[in-house]
Amino acid sequence: MLATTADVNHDQQQQQQQQQETAPPACCTTPITPELLLSNNKAWAAEMTRTRPDFFTSLAEQQQPQVLWIGCSDSRVPANQLLKLDPGEVFVHRNVAAIIHGNDINAHVVLQYAVEVLKVKHVIVCGHYGCGGVAAALSDAQLGLIDYWIRVVKDLHLQHEGELKGLSQQEKCDRMVELNVHASVKAIANTPVVQNAWAKGQELAIYGWCYRLSDGILQDLDIKIDSIAGVAKAHRVQPKKA
Numbered sequence: 001m002l003a004t005t006a007d008v009n010h011d012q013q014q015q016q017q018q019q020q021e022t023a024p025p026a027c028c029t030t031p032i033t034p035e036l037l038l039s040n041n042k043a044w045a046a047e048m049t050r051t052r053p054d055f056f057t058s059l060a061e062q063q064q065p066q067v068l069w070i071g072c073s074d075s076r077v078p079a080n081q082l083l084k085l086d087p088g089e090v091f092v093h094r095n096v097a098a099i100i101h102g103n104d105i106n107a108h109v110v111l112q113y114a115v116e117v118l119k120v121k122h123v124i125v126c127g128h129y130g131c132g133g134v135a136a137a138l139s140d141a142q143l144g145l146i147d148y149w150i151r152v153v154k155d156l157h158l159q160h161e162g163e164l165k166g167l168s169q170q171e172k173c174d175r176m177v178e179l180n181v182h183a184s185v186k187a188i189a190n191t192p193v194v195q196n197a198w199a200k201g202q203e204l205a206i207y208g209w210c211y212r213l214s215d216g217i218l219q220d221l222d223i224k225i226d227s228i229a230g231v232a233k234a235h236r237v238q239p240k241k242a
């Protein structure tokens, strides 16, 4: 049977729609140069100034974020954008797989500043499904320095081997992302910085969330520690006297 013009047009429309749906974002296909970035910045600053004339002058005076975000460095999980928050509204620390190592001076300096100086009320640890760092920890590939970084995730895998048994590789990886978020939440609650804040009556809660790359939705993992009662006795410290 011969195709009519309407059929051909319909097929072309469908093809175009499919191409649009599968095409990567423009940012992935346009070559990015430093000149382009600087020009983007000028355009953004001009637009912000046009729509909110006081925006930069008030921000330059001080920052008062109520949220500390601890997330993965993955370029697809930008804190401000997915929380729909402006510059100045979220203090951010990101590393591969949102891991909190006891000896990571960078993460602990950020935490101390956020809690003691900025007095944030909410610390959000956010992992994401499809995390390459967590997937690497489940493989036996030798990747270099990152092998040291993700060793804690390998240890976590060992601890939860029973629970993970029988899951597909994808399900195992997703569950490990959640377990890793929980471990980071506990690691933060275990710090003297957080426990001192609670002892002083400061309002402070640590939450575990997980971001889904496929639809942009944050999952609340129902993990929340907001007092010393949520900390294992072995990890409690005597509060420092003011």
Ligand SMILES: [Zn+2]
Residues within 6 Å of the ligand: 072, 073, 074, 096, 097, 128, 130, 131, 132, 133, 134
């Ligand atoms: Zn990741």
